[in-house]
Amino acid sequence: MSHPAAAEPIRLALRVSPGGSRAAVIGRYGNAWKVRVVAAPERGRANDSVVALLASTLGLKAPDVRIVSGTTSRNKTVELTGLTLAEVESRLTDAQEGAS
Structure with a gap:
């Protein structure tokens, strides 16, 4: 039991902007979080x-982050294991571009 505080995975809505100059958490996009990645949307x-x-950004291992829907769309749902929703929101807010 490595994550007793957050045993249940949480789901997070994302809006992804591929092909950017650098990867970053941009901020809120409606009910989702907008992120930018450098990689082009080809071959995953x-x-x-x-x-x-x-x-x-969240201090997790890659296997604790899983895309569960939207693999071919800019709108994705990710499942995160090991953090509470409050921890995720706090860390994304701290990491968003322009945050000090």
Whole structure:
């Protein structure tokens, strides 16, 4: 039991902007979070980049971040294991571009 505080995975809505100059958490996009990745949306590279960005931003391992819907869309749902929703929201807010 490595994550007793957050045993249940949480789901997070994302809006992904591929092909950017650098990867970043942009901020809120309606009920979702907008993120930008450098990779182009071909052969799953942008999805891999989304997983890597979220894992590093949230302090998770890549296997704890899983895209569960929207693999071919800019609108994705990711499942996160190991954090509470409050922790995720706080870390994304701290990481968003322009946050000090």
